[in-house]
Amino acid sequence: MSSTLQGIRVLLIDDEAEFVNTLAERLELRGLVPQVAETGHDGLAMLEDSEFQVVLLDMMLPGMRGTDVLRKIRTSHQTLPVILLTGNANAKDGIAGMKEGASAYLTKPVDLNELLRVVQEMVQGEPRD
């Protein structure tokens, strides 16, 4: 486990509580600092309140859809890395997300090591603020 991941603040936005909480716990075990939001609104509110280095965003959210949340995030945080997560392994969805300004795209069920690798890439690529 790379030390660069230590203390990275991650915002997880996903409505599947069992999934997102377990994932958060696993990230925490690896030294990251995750926080969970179960709706797009909550996620956006939390982004306002505190600072995050990476956002993990599910595309299928109830109410406000993932791409809408992403667009909102981009209005206030242009450079914040956003990793999209979806159960639909569809290149079209991925590309649509990338065009909206997402930084990466992963499909569920996600391989944690893959996720960590992407997070690491994102954080290294972006200047830390």
Place this chain on the structure above:
Amino acid sequence: MKSETQHYEKLRRNIVGILAVVALAPVLLLAAVNYAEFQASFTAETQAPFVSMVGKGKNSFELFLAERSSTVSLIASAYSFEELSTPQTLRHIFQAMQSEFTGFTDVAVISDEGILVAYAGPGQHLQKELMGKDYSQQEWFHKVQAQNRYVSEVIEGYRQYPHVLIAVQRHSPDGRSWVVRAAIDTTPFSRLVADMSLEPGSDAFLVNRSGVLQTDSVNYGKTLGQFPLAVPPPSYEASITKALDEQGNAILMAYSYLRNADYVLIATKPARNMLQSWLLLRTDILLIFLGGALCIYYVAAKSVDKLISRLRESDLKRDQAFSQMEHAQKLSSIGRMAAGVAHEINNPLAIINEKAGLMHDLLSLAEDFPRKEQFLRQIEAIHSAVARCRDITHRMLGFARRMEVKIESLDINEMLEETLLFFKKEAQHRNVRIVEELEPALPKIRGDRGQLQQVILNVLNNALAAVGENGQVSISTMQKDTNTIAMCIKDNGCGMSEETKQHIFEPFYTTKGNEGTGLGMSIIYGIIQRHHGEIAVESELGKGTLLTICLPISNTLQEEQA
């Protein structure tokens, strides 16, 4: 299939039948009307001269006889019985008659008792023989007494040559009566017949009412012979009738009864003569009609054949399109269902994955305890089961994508750029150089965006997987010819062996061991094939791979085919 053939055959027959009837009926009607009119006018034109010839001939005969009987009548009126009974006077009168009119051969005066009292004519012996002859019991004498005027049939009598007797009775104011009788020889009749200017093969003659020839006939014998055919019914106007001669040949017979004598003027000619040209014309009409009918039928049958085969083709095409559409719809709904199922399964699968992962994490952190290794193995098993499920759901989604086809205009450059967004970060991280040489004026092509995006994603993924740190991936596009664009993805990675190259497009062939499904390249191949494109691979082990994909610009592919 057989009943369908019958159906088209029946349709063809019906249309040809209707067309033939509609087209042929007027032609048939026209032909019939023409035929009838031609026949009528032809008959009229050919028969009219014949009839009028007989009419003129009849007038000539009537005039001839009228002149003679008027002469006799004049003599009977102009002279008294005493003057006429005087042989010198009668001879003098006879000489005057002969000089003025041809044909008179003698003249006689008969008293009202029927006794011949005077005679003038050639030959003294006849005069002697006839003088005092009693005619009172003869039929003609009764007739002249009854009618005052009488023209006899042709007779030979004492004179030994055919002649006609004209007798006129005269009544004096004192109550006496006498008869003047003149004989006319029938030679002028022949002249009158000759004057009718007959066509060759025709014949004209006089007969009496009982059919005894009164003049010579070319075909039916000499004067006083019997005319072998029936005498036509009385008509004082020239008429025409058809008859059969003794040999059974059809003849046309124009005739007219004479008003001032019991004669019938008859002219005959073979019907064949007249009919020959009519038959010729009739054959022409029939040939034209038959030719026209055949042409109409041929054209109708041909065009209907064409029509029916077109109809059949389009019916077939429609049926095919319909069943294809049905099939596509079925597949599409299966695809949608598969996508739904896959998506729904992916979420719980993700939970299982995370839960197992957390269990693994916690176990790893925990101190050794009995059967810890056993637990860890169980978790590994859960992970690999999740991985298998993941493959399945991804495949189902891939299948669903292939079912949902939408053909649109696509900019391959734009799609490449979009897809490269996925890889830019990874490439940066691994220090892989991505070189783009995209043709700016690349024409848009027709195709399914989702499928082609899948192709681009897969080939870029393969290229990036093949190169190591500090590798290079070159992407270029170009227009190959008027209807083809090419997309080349070149890497300087590990390359592939000859064997791999040969099997690269086969389904389930993989070099990634358990990692790969072996479907990537075969799916690409299928998509390119469906877009009527080509894919070629050049590779050398250890040097790199060049993948060239050619796609047609204007694609006629249908949604259900793609």
